[in-house]
Amino acid sequence: xxxxxxxxxxxxxxxxxxxxxxxxxxxxxxxxxxxxxxxxxxxxxxxxxxxxxxxxxxxxxxxxxxxxxxxxxxxxxxxxx
Amino acid sequence: xxxxxxxxxxxxxxxxxxxxxxxxxxxxxxxxxxxxxxxxxxxxxxxxxxxxxxxxxxxxxxxxxxxxxxxxxxxxxxxxxxxxxxxxxxxxxxxxxxxxxxxxxxxxxxxxxxxxxxxxxxxxxxxxxxxxxxxxxxxxxxxxxxxxxxxxxxxxxxxxxxxxxxxxxxxxxxxxxxxxxxxxxxxxxxxxxxxxxxxxxxxxxxxxxxxxxxxxxxxxxxxxxxxxxxxxxxxxxxxxxxxxxxxxxxxxxxxxxxxxxxxxxxxxxxxxxxxxxxxxxxxxxxxxxxxxxxxxxxxxxxxxxxxxxxxxxxxxxxxxxxxxxxx
Numbered sequence: 271x272x273x274x275x276x277x278x279x280x281x282x283x284x285x286x287x288x289x290x291x292x293x294x295x296x297x298x299x300x301x302x303x304x305x306x307x308x309x310x311x312x313x314x315x316x317x318x319x320x321x322x323x324x325x326x327x328x329x330x331x332x333x334x335x336x337x338x339x340x341x342x343x344x345x346x347x348x349x350x351x
Numbered sequence: 352x353x354x355x356x357x358x359x360x361x362x363x364x365x366x367x368x369x370x371x372x373x374x375x376x377x378x379x380x381x382x383x384x385x386x387x388x389x390x391x392x393x394x395x396x397x398x399x400x401x402x403x404x405x406x407x408x409x410x411x412x413x414x415x416x417x418x419x420x421x422x423x424x425x426x427x428x429x430x431x432x433x434x435x436x437x438x439x440x441x442x443x444x445x446x447x448x449x450x451x452x453x454x455x456x457x458x459x460x461x462x463x464x465x466x467x468x469x470x471x472x473x474x475x476x477x478x479x480x481x482x483x484x485x486x487x488x489x490x491x492x493x494x495x496x497x498x499x500x501x502x503x504x505x506x507x508x509x510x511x512x513x514x515x516x517x518x519x520x521x522x523x524x525x526x527x528x529x530x531x532x533x534x535x536x537x538x539x540x541x542x543x544x545x546x547x548x549x550x551x552x553x554x555x556x557x558x559x560x561x562x563x564x565x566x567x568x569x570x571x572x573x574x575x576x577x578x579x580x581x582x583x584x585x586x587x588x589x590x591x592x593x594x595x596x597x598x599x600x601x602x603x604x605x606x607x608x609x610x611x612x613x614x615x616x617x618x619x620x621x622x623x624x625x626x627x628x629x630x631x632x633x634x635x636x637x638x639x640x641x642x643x644x645x646x647x648x649x650x651x652x653x654x655x656x657x658x659x660x661x662x663x664x665x666x667x668x669x670x671x672x673x674x675x676x677x678x
Contacts, residue, residue, distance in 0.1 A: 281659045344558040
């Protein structure tokens with residue numbers, strides 16, 4: 271059973287890497303293996319319910335948010351050096 | 352230090368008027384461009400440029416007149432350097448080249464005139480001036496070119512080389528020490544500034560990574576996340592490497608730890624100079640870096656946790672707030 275940390279890694283990789291995202295949707299267990307995880311039937315069922323377009327639509331804003339985050343943190347907390 | 356109200360600080364306003372009056376005497380056509388430049392520089396990120404000579408002068412017990420002359424010279428010099436940096440970095444649009452080049456020339460003249468009043472031609476000051484300007488010239492020449500060494504193979508001297516673009520700031524350090532008759536403090540003080548500037552440059556690079564990548568400029572933070580040479584046609588893979596490092600890697604902790612390390616060295620070296628305001632500024636910077644480092648890891652992790660809970664239908668854990676602007 272994949273741990274919460276492994277699932278987070280799986281989701282992060284799927285959001286940041288379009289190739290991995292495609293592999294995960296096509297062969298969830300095979301893709302999970304790439305990040306050292308083994309999925310349960312319940313976890314596999316969840317992934318099978320994912321909508322590829324919805325996941326793609328989540329990935330873009332996630333990337334933009336991450337890129338923005340570091341800039342925002344430095345502007346917000348890093349004043350006056 | 353975070354709260355310095357630059358735009359309303361009476362000392363800054365007086366300095367700005369001094370500079371504008373000098374520019375108007377020198378060349379009235381440049382006054383408006385000069386005002387715009389000073390407004391751009393009157394921000395907290397230019398704290399050291401405006402305040403360092405004052406802090407040092409006060410710590411050394413220099414007279415108010417000498418301190419004002421040191422501060423003014425520093426403002427002339429660093430404004431001139433800023434303009435030249437902008438020109439070299441391609442950040443001045445073509446229509447503004449003429450005024451930028453002429454304004455830089457006027458400021459350079461005022462910069463040197465200020466120091467000529469303070470130091471005789473035989474003073475060791477001029478040797479330091481040449482040394483620091485040489486560092487800046489070399490650093491500016493190579494600044495937008497990829498270094499020969501990969502970030503992961505950086506030695507101490509490679510990090511210190513990053514600081515050289517800020518070398519003109521050390522001119523006022525040498526000036527203050529010499530005016531106070533404390534030449535023995537120049538080496539520890541300028542070495543402290545070198546390490547502090549390494550930290551400042553590294554943090555600047557982390558802030559600018561996406562813009563630099565987009566513009567095709569070499570960026571140290573990108574080099575930290577992706578060891579490959581930075582080539583324009585591989586921007587997407589570098590972007591992915593940075594995002595993976597933030598989200599799935601170490602959230603750039605080793606990078607921020609490196610900044611903290613240099614600031615700590617700066618603090619140690621600055622102990623030789625009993626200058627409380629400088630020490631406070633460096634400590635404040637270190638605190639900022641630690642906060643940024645920790646918040647970056649927390650925020651990225653929290654978002655990922657939230658997305659995972661939604662996608663896998665897990666029960667939600669305690670999720671820290673994400674800044675509103677990032678949603």
